[in-house]
Amino acid sequence: MQNEFIFGVNSTVALQKKDFDLLLKKLQELGYEVVGPRVDEQTLRYGQINTMNDLPKGYISKQEAGRFQLIHTGHSRYFDVIPGAQSWKQFLFPSRVELFELNKNAGRWDINRTESHSPAYAFIGVRGCELAAIQIQDKAFIREDFTDPFYQERRERAFLIAVNCSNPAGTCFCASMGTGPRVESGADLILTELDNVFLLKIGSELGRNVLNGLPVESASAFLLQAAERELEQASKKMGRTLDTEDLPELLLENLDAAHWQKINSRCLSCANCTQVCPTCFCWDTVDTMSLNGTETKRERVWDSCFNPGYSYQAGGNTRPTIHSRYRQWLSHKFGTWKVQYGTLGCTGCGRCITWCPAGIDITEEIAALRKEVKK
Numbered sequence: 001m002q003n004e005f006i007f008g009v010n011s012t013v014a015l016q017k018k019d020f021d022l023l024l025k026k027l028q029e030l031g032y033e034v035v036g037p038r039v040d041e042q043t044l045r046y047g048q049i050n051t052m053n054d055l056p057k058g059y060i061s062k063q064e065a066g067r068f069q070l071i072h073t074g075h076s077r078y079f080d081v082i083p084g085a086q087s088w089k090q091f092l093f094p095s096r097v098e099l100f101e102l103n104k105n106a107g108r109w110d111i112n113r114t115e116s117h118s119p120a121y122a123f124i125g126v127r128g129c130e131l132a133a134i135q136i137q138d139k140a141f142i143r144e145d146f147t148d149p150f151y152q153e154r155r156e157r158a159f160l161i162a163v164n165c166s167n168p169a170g171t172c173f174c175a176s177m178g179t180g181p182r183v184e185s186g187a188d189l190i191l192t193e194l195d196n197v198f199l200l201k202i203g204s205e206l207g208r209n210v211l212n213g214l215p216v217e218s219a220s221a222f223l224l225q226a227a228e229r230e231l232e233q234a235s236k237k238m239g240r241t242l243d244t245e246d247l248p249e250l251l252l253e254n255l256d257a258a259h260w261q262k263i264n265s266r267c268l269s270c271a272n273c274t275q276v277c278p279t280c281f282c283w284d285t286v287d288t289m290s291l292n293g294t295e296t297k298r299e300r301v302w303d304s305c306f307n308p309g310y311s312y313q314a315g316g317n318t319r320p321t322i323h324s325r326y327r328q329w330l331s332h333k334f335g336t337w338k339v340q341y342g343t344l345g346c347t348g349c350g351r352c353i354t355w356c357p358a359g360i361d362i363t364e365e366i367a368a369l370r371k372e373v374k375k
């Protein structure tokens with residue numbers, strides 16, 4: 001007979017690393033498609049995790065403005081590498097989703113709405129900045145006045161294993177944004193990696209049920225202290241900082257600052273920053289018709305405020321210059337986002353800095369704007 005599971009929500013248990021596959025197996029048996037970070041074709045991606053051997057054991061990443069380097073150190077950690085360009089938004093808000101199809105029959109068009117057949121995902125290794133990004137996208141897609149059914153279905157079925165981040169990258173500034181490196185809540189399980197053991201804080205009743213039957217034991221005071229020390233160190237290792245004081249006012253009251261013009265000569269308007277950003281949600285609809293004109297389908301695809309077509313309306317472009325598009329991006333993230341959703345639109349993950357081919361760094365841009373305004 002199975003012992004009663006004595007650990008409740010908010011308690012922290014220890015799971016030996018050798019037993020982590022049992023947790024993955026349990027999630028698979030419960031019907032989840034388990035996804036997490038893995039090294040594919042010499043880069044880091046989010047993809048299917050069948051066993052813990054699929055995780056990026058021994059890797060770290062070196063990240064600077066316009067640079068990403070994956071390094072294999074051979075150490076025994078599974079969650080020390082900071083994610084690459086991909087984020088969880090590709091699962092919850094995919095880059096391309098079919099909305100409906102129209103078929104022409106006997107002179108009339110029939111509409112067939114696309115049913116969502118998304119798997120239930122279990123995300124392994126969601127960092128604090130990424131968890132905050134999911135919560136920010138929730139505010140855009142699951143609102144009182146409008147709910148996106150595609151996003152909502154995926155989000156509500158997702159099981160989240162967050163990870164406390166002990167090895168931030170050079171472009172990270174989550175500590176400034178108050179989103180990491182520590183995860184307090186918002187996930188079903190919150191994992192801290194130590195040398196031989198994973199500590200798992202139970203974040204929900206679902207998380208508790210998943211652990212039930214696995215060989216976990218109460219985390220000792222010694223292990224809890226070791227985890228605490230790692231997290232304190234991590235905050236000090238943060239690569240960048242951002243002064244968040246009065247950010248909406250700084251941005252929205254200085255739309256004519258001279259600094260914006262300087263962006264024109266550096267930004268390529270390539271939209272990389274918005275595509276890798278885990279909070280950006282701009283999209284467009286695209287219709288594709290069959291050659292014989294009897295079928296058409298409408299898809300939702302990711303768009304970007306850096307694409308000139310995005311701000312084309314009523315016969316003209318409201319943001320015809322690169323600097324006006326960059327200013328729109330930044331003043332939305334750090335200004336009007338707060339007005340719309342009650343939170344800033346940036347979590348300090350650093351992706352837009354790492355993946356900008358021109359090496360443009362939002363922490364430096366904000367600091368330069370602040371300096372000009374102070375003068």
Ligand code: SF4
Nearest residue numbers: 277346347349350352
């Ligand atoms: S704006 Fe940059 S640092 Fe902030 S959440 Fe987006 S990608 Fe990350």
Ligand code: SF4
Nearest residue numbers: 267268270271273356
């Ligand atoms: S800031 Fe960088 S990533 Fe973003 S559009 Fe400009 S060049 Fe591209």
